[in-house]
Amino acid sequence: MTLTELAQRLGCRLDGDGEVEVVRVAGIEDAQPGDITFLANAKYASKLATTRASAVIADETVNGAPCPVLRTREPYLTFAEAVALLTPRRRPAPGISALAAVDPTAVVGPDVTVGPFTTIGPRARIGGGTAIESHVAVGDGAIIGADCLVQSHAAIRNDVVIGDRVVILDGAVIGSDGFGFARRSDGTHRKIPQVGRVVIEDDVEIGANSTVDRPAVGETRIAAGTKIDNLVQVAHGVKIGRNVLLAAQVGIAGSTILEDDVMMAGQSGATGHIRLGRGAIVGAKSAVTKDIDPGQHVAGVPAGDVAEWRESVVLIRKLPELRKLVAALESRLAELEKKGTAPESPKAVES
């Protein structure tokens, strides 16, 4: 594709030769002639001068490219569009594998793919255009919307409801039993039957080997547009709002509410029965233990305001110095006290 055509399709202004052809998107260091690259992270700005790419996607502030530049206000978003344009989408051909086990009472829409060794349970419903890969278990009465992609080894347990354009990566488990036990007086635990609902709304993505539990009562819900990375735990009764981002290995304990636009970085967690306000940001490895106001950025264990946390981190590093300073003060004070007692002893003063 020529840069002229690509710039037009991406809605970019082109600085440079529009006749140049690009065939692939590549990282700034790996790019070869024929590739278009992008600069969205200032950390890589120094790599620009030596890139071998035939073109670069960048914003208006970027200078010094050795090649034509496609100008955009949102380089990362435009990069995403460029990858989609230059890489044809890979999707299995529609059709139900002869090696799948689809219950006769299941309702399967048009243009659906069902891979080998996949099971679709009684009364399940699969919307048109949805692709379900191999080795997937779709439980009794589960509903999957249109144009979804469910990858290998995913489990969509009974009665789970999934919207349209949802992507479930390999090995994810949706609708597993929540961890609910009541302690008996003899110290053993009685399982609380987990028979509530799980609802995954439109345009959600759930990463590989992540787990979303069903509650005893009520529902677990992940609202539209939320994206969840690999190995994430969403416990029973959790409510996640729209356009939330959860990075890998995050864990959300039972009944907690994440309002819209919350972001939680990798390996962070939230305790149960709390609320993270709209747009709250949680730093990596942090543990949120109480309600967080909308827009608040927190970090640490337990999580507090990120600026205070950063200051604490610095001060902890300086604790050895602080202790030395206090010890020095004590010596100086003792010296003063000694001097003070020479001419006028406390006793003398008191008398």
Place this chain on the structure above:
Amino acid sequence: MTLTELAQRLGCRLDGDGEVEVVRVAGIEDAQPGDITFLANAKYASKLATTRASAVIADETVNGAPCPVLRTREPYLTFAEAVALLTPRRRPAPGISALAAVDPTAVVGPDVTVGPFTTIGPRARIGGGTAIESHVAVGDGAIIGADCLVQSHAAIRNDVVIGDRVVILDGAVIGSDGFGFARRSDGTHRKIPQVGRVVIEDDVEIGANSTVDRPAVGETRIAAGTKIDNLVQVAHGVKIGRNVLLAAQVGIAGSTILEDDVMMAGQSGATGHIRLGRGAIVGAKSAVTKDIDPGQHVAGVPAGDVAEWRESVVLIRKLPELRKLVAALESRLAELEKKGTAPESPKAVES
């Protein structure tokens, strides 16, 4: 079911109209007429006055319910019983799917369910009443007891021994190789064959996508009644006692011992070759790095006494204040020292 009948079956005293009918258990905020709800967490007490439920399960201290109350000393346990009573158990009909691959040398008890695309290896034994869902791999010589439930995509590897009434959720791996390598002088690592045993005793539950490793020698053992949440790692040679609770994303390193009744909160971990005494409690995100006494409640990284940890957390937050205080003391001290030197200089004193 009328409240009179429900109260009788749950062993509760009924305050209110016994003719009221309930059909479902629901959360206090979601409950509708026809639902019974429960109050077991003080956090939700303020919701009681406005609940639309037809009845509530609560202890004797609770007042102000707008509906009949089933009184019990253990509301959470009674709630569990109520869910079980009002929600019929969902279990696949017994029978071995024509699409399963059961080795002819495997021994399968009466009333066993084996789902489609499940494999049962040579010499495996499955106890009566056990349900094994689809896509499960039961290895050579593995033994699964009676009345177990093994959900989709679980792997019960060769020679693993599982007791009665055990529940293994989707995608859990029991008997995977422990992470054991010996470093060679050239920096490469030689795998130590992991050929030990894994034993899961009666009434254990293991969560979705959790992993329980087998050791090189000896055994990994999870004793009766222990409940393990999703995405938990139990390394090779770990011994877990009875009625232990491990929340999601906990990790236990090799050869560590958890005595009976230990509780570890979400995302916490224990290093290898240590012992957590009976009834020890480990806070969320904590890292236990040495032996913990029975009954001890620890938190932090590394984990220490929880009260000390809480105090430390507060003091860390106050470090900026402490530094200002020390700086102020230094100024005041310097002022005193200056004054001190005016009438009598240190030199003068020394001379």
Place this chain on the structure above:
Amino acid sequence: MTLTELAQRLGCRLDGDGEVEVVRVAGIEDAQPGDITFLANAKYASKLATTRASAVIADETVNGAPCPVLRTREPYLTFAEAVALLTPRRRPAPGISALAAVDPTAVVGPDVTVGPFTTIGPRARIGGGTAIESHVAVGDGAIIGADCLVQSHAAIRNDVVIGDRVVILDGAVIGSDGFGFARRSDGTHRKIPQVGRVVIEDDVEIGANSTVDRPAVGETRIAAGTKIDNLVQVAHGVKIGRNVLLAAQVGIAGSTILEDDVMMAGQSGATGHIRLGRGAIVGAKSAVTKDIDPGQHVAGVPAGDVAEWRESVVLIRKLPELRKLVAALESRLAELEKKGTAPESPKAVES
């Protein structure tokens, strides 16, 4: 096997009766007559005197064994060899299950095992001697080398390239989509197609339910000899060097580079776009947030030099004491100031 023969095959010097027979390797506490045990961790030295083992593997410094000793400079490595010698390797017989779905365009080498309900996609290539267990999904165009072992429920997604002698444990997902989204101005997120490569080099082991993501552009690569434990997340574009060890539940964020011989302990993490130098060591539960020099040993959140971190941990524990000391200094100072103002008030001095 007699100790004489075993010593010879393990390259050890034998102290004691060479006619003694051993048949099994066991832990020092569990060992019975007929077992050989080993002493590689000083923590277990006190158990030596009472072991019932028929022989022990130990280095030259160990005394007091109640049985013959096989002397070696590397007891743990020799133990590994002994386990391999005394435990015959368990490997399924070669052959392609009639219940597998192997695409006719896939190329399968000699002596390959393919288990039931495993799918091998179009144009995939499987090297000679490789064993693929049941329920594995090998995607279109994926390449797996010779003498590999791929366990149940693993997913090797399309176009992934795997070297020789690689071990992939149950449920691991290789080549899942990286977590890459670009934020649109309306707060929704556009998926960046993840169409890059994943390369796993020779002799790598990847643990159960771990995930290795593919990037949008370029590749994710795990170099030869690296060993990865269970439930580990390797994000898109990560480059891991040779002979790296990642313990359970570690997470590496996108585009980060781990040079050769890096070791990361359990539940630790590394943020994106950073480099961990050759041989760097990361403590358990630590979070690496910036580049780490070769050979550096770090711990903490954020991770810093391990010695400084240990000092900080001690000082945090002593914060209550430090605060008391500062309060005492303040009192003493105030006392001095009071005395100071008696004869000469500040005002008087100023006037």
